[in-house]
Amino acid sequence: MNKNELIIIEGRSVADMALELCRRGDLADMIREKCGDGDPLIALKPNLVGPIPASDGATTHPEIAEAVLSYLKKNGFKRIVVMESSWVGDRTSDSLLVTGFGEMCRRMDIPFWDLQEDRGSAVDAAGLELNICERVREVDYLINLPVLKGHCQTRMTCALKNMKGCIPSSEKRRFHRMGLHDPIGHLAAAVHQDFIIADVICPDLLFEDGGNPVQLDRMICAADPVLMDAYGSKILALEQEEVSYIRIAAALGAGCPDTSQAEVSFYLEKRGHEHGTKIRYVRAEVPSLPWNRDPGGMLIRLREHVDEVDSCSACCGTLIPVLQKLEQEGKLDQIPDKICIGQGYRGKTGNLGIGNCTSRFCHTLKGCPPTADEMYRFLSQLDV
Ligand code: SF4
Known part of the structure; x- marks a missing residue:
C-alpha cells in the first residue's frame, strides 16, 4: 500500500476483516520490499495497556493479531513475535491472561516478548535522548495493532502513542514528566512502524482504560502512523492541533498529517443470503466524520x-x-x-x-x- 493510503473496513467478522486488510494492504509484498527475500524478524505490537478485555474498549482484539499471524505464516514468514509492556502499575503477564493474548500466542506457537522484563538503552531520537527497550531494536519489520480510543491527557491514542509500550516503565514515567507530546513525537523518529491496523471495533472514545465501549465495528489500515493518527483525530472530533504529538512527529519526518491528500477507501462486509455463505467485502462510500465522542460533555x-x-x-x-x-x-x-x-x-x-x-x-x-x-x-x- 502507498504511504498516503487509508483502508477502512466495517463488519462483524473481526478475523476476516483483519485478513482482508492484510491482503488489500499487500502486507507480504511490503515486507519483502523492505527486507528482501531473507528471513526478517517481524514483530506485532498490540495495545495491552492493562488486564482489560477487548470488549471494554481499551485493548486490541486478539482475533486481529491471530489473523495477521495466520496470514504471515501462510506467506512463508517464520520469525514472528508479539511484544508489549502494560502500563505502570499493571503486569503484562496479567494482561496476557485477561485479554486472551497469552493463550492465542501459545496456540499459534508464537513467542511473546514481555518488554517489562527487557532492558532499555539510550537512543538519539531526533535530538532527544530516549531510553528504548533493546529487543525492539532487533525487529526488522514492525506491525502496529493499536486501538483508536480516547485518552484523558493526550485526548486520543492510536498508532504513535502505542509505541510507548516499547520503553521501560521508568521511561514511561519520565515521558509523563516531559508532558507526553514531545517525547511521543520523538519516539516516532526512533522506532519505525511499517504497517498499522487500528482496532476500532468497540473503542472507549473517552478513556484509555476502557469501560465505555462504543460499537463501531471498524478497522483502519495504514502505512504511515502520522496519517493514521491525523485521521483518527478527525474520527474523534478533535482538532489536530489538540494532539500536539501528531505535529511533532510530522515535523521530525515520521509521516504526513495532511488527510486532504489521503486516498481513503472503505469496504463493507456482505454475507450471502443463505447461512454460511462466504463473506465478501464490497467497496462503499466513505462514511462522514466525525462520530460524537462526548455527547454530554x-x-x-x-x-x-x-x-x-x-x-x-x-x-x-x-x-x-x-x-x-x-x-x-x-x-x-x-x-x-x-x-x-x-x-x-x-x-x-x-x-x-x-x-x-x-x-x-x-x-x-x-x-x-x-x-x-x-x-x-x-x-x-x-x-x-
Ligand atoms: S502519577 Fe505518581 S503516584 Fe501516580 S503512578 Fe505516576 S508516579 Fe505513581
Whole structure:
C-alpha cells in the first residue's frame, strides 16, 4: 500500500476483516520490499495497556493479531513475535491472561516478548535522548495493532502513542514528566512502524482504560502512523492541533498529517443470503466524520474536579472513570476540593491528592498507582 493510503473496513467478522486488510494492504509484498527475500524478524505490537478485555474498549482484539499471524505464516514468514509492556502499575503477564493474548500466542506457537522484563538503552531520537527497550531494536519489520480510543491527557491514542509500550516503565514515567507530546513525537523518529491496523471495533472514545465501549465495528489500515493518527483525530472530533504529538512527529519526518491528500477507501462486509455463505467485502462510500465522542460533555465536566500535573496514564486513567461512577451516584459534588494528581506534586504540599506523588498533602491516598477500588473508597468516604 502507498504511504498516503487509508483502508477502512466495517463488519462483524473481526478475523476476516483483519485478513482482508492484510491482503488489500499487500502486507507480504511490503515486507519483502523492505527486507528482501531473507528471513526478517517481524514483530506485532498490540495495545495491552492493562488486564482489560477487548470488549471494554481499551485493548486490541486478539482475533486481529491471530489473523495477521495466520496470514504471515501462510506467506512463508517464520520469525514472528508479539511484544508489549502494560502500563505502570499493571503486569503484562496479567494482561496476557485477561485479554486472551497469552493463550492465542501459545496456540499459534508464537513467542511473546514481555518488554517489562527487557532492558532499555539510550537512543538519539531526533535530538532527544530516549531510553528504548533493546529487543525492539532487533525487529526488522514492525506491525502496529493499536486501538483508536480516547485518552484523558493526550485526548486520543492510536498508532504513535502505542509505541510507548516499547520503553521501560521508568521511561514511561519520565515521558509523563516531559508532558507526553514531545517525547511521543520523538519516539516516532526512533522506532519505525511499517504497517498499522487500528482496532476500532468497540473503542472507549473517552478513556484509555476502557469501560465505555462504543460499537463501531471498524478497522483502519495504514502505512504511515502520522496519517493514521491525523485521521483518527478527525474520527474523534478533535482538532489536530489538540494532539500536539501528531505535529511533532510530522515535523521530525515520521509521516504526513495532511488527510486532504489521503486516498481513503472503505469496504463493507456482505454475507450471502443463505447461512454460511462466504463473506465478501464490497467497496462503499466513505462514511462522514466525525462520530460524537462526548455527547454530554462528560469528560470536560469530570476534569473540572481534577488538577493534573504530569500524571502517569495509570493514575489519571483510573481516576476519571472513578469520578464518573461517583457522579452517577450523586457523590461527586460532595468532594470539597479539587483532586491533585501527578508527578508534578512530588515534594509539594496541598489539601487533597491521589497517589504517592501527593504524599505530603493533608488528605492523600497512597499507591503508585492506587487501584480504582481504593480511589473510589477514599473519595466516597472523604471527611475533609
Ligand atoms: S503516584 Fe505518581 S508516579 Fe505513581 S503512578 Fe501516580 S502519577 Fe505516576
